[in-house]
């Protein structure tokens with residue numbers, strides 16, 4: 001058995017609680033995301049700063065606050081514990097000395113989607129799911145296919161027909177059944193729901209099951225640990241479904257409750273593309289939920305998410321942190337992929353480059369001060385987007 005202290009699931013909207021040891025998707029009462037809850041008093045007895053020094057270099061080092069109970073159900077491909085790169089040369093070039101990059105491109109399948117899917121697939125396997133299905137605009141599909149292969153479970157992937165070939169090919173090599181759908185990720189989601197009803201597939205769409213969030217929250221734990229338990233002033237995060245941002249926000253609360261950090265929080269910045277910016281629009285309009293973005297179009301496949309089920313959780317985290325939301329044109333992402341590449345040695349996905357573009361704009365308009373510490377998330381490798389750079 002792992003040291004998991006999982007106690008129950010709780011609806012992020014209506015607060016209703018549910019048994020954590022059965023397969024669940026959204027809250028049956030209000031159709032909103034379910035969040036995993038832990039016995040943090042118990043977790044804090046063994047999850048200490050000292051004990052972490054000895055632990056394995058993967059996200060499984062935080063097992064007390066992860067949901068998987070059986071050791072044999074923890075699927076391991078080397079997920080998490082990615083480097084936090086001190087980007088001195090880049091910082092000097094843009095006038096912000098304390099710039100760091102959390103380089104998520106080093107995860108299995110080349111993106112941070114591996115964190116979420118490692119947990120979702122491990123837990124689905126542990127709870128007896130027989131077949132898995134996912135709608136994906138790119139990286140999530142490959143990560144799901146990889147962990148399903150590791151578990152020996154059949155995987156069904158639904159992608160927009162215009163998804164770059166690299167994403168499609170990766171899923172096929174990893175053994176998934178790939179269906180191309182004329183439309184966007186939201187249309188792919190409809191196909192997954194049909195298959196789930198008809199064939200009993202388990203739907204691992206983000207935030208429509210509780211555990212991808214738990215995988216992605218480990219970015220918050222790692223950031224705190226790698227920065228000596230002092231969070232940065234600003235975190236800049238490229239936002240599609242927002243799982244990473246919501247996850248880190250949850251991690252900060254858990255860590256404070258366990259006495260690992262104090263109450264100081266980074267200002268959370270959500271970055272989207274001007275071609276698909278539902279969260280930025282909702283933030284500016286001060287709405288609780290985001291309206292569906294019509295005609296979503298961007299080269300940053302991870303940001304091509306016209307509607308997010310966790311929109312209210314993303315907006316909450318941004319507002320509570322004193323953060324902001326900003327949209328970046330695609331051309332600027334491509335330009336600043338080069339800026340990041342040549343000053344750091346990291347070849348970013350356009351989503352990662354979007355964070356740098358946002359940082360530059362926020363330095364220019366004075367929202368970020370030059371002496372503040374800023375962490376950018378490079379969420380994936382630029383290698384899968386070869387078509388953009390030629």
Ligand SMILES: *Cc1c(COP(=O)(O)O)cnc(C)c1O
Nearest residue numbers: 139240241242243244302351380
């Ligand atoms: C999925 C994805 C994102 C968006 O992540 P969310 O947590 O869903 O907001 C950003 N970048 C890349 C490379 C992605 O694959």
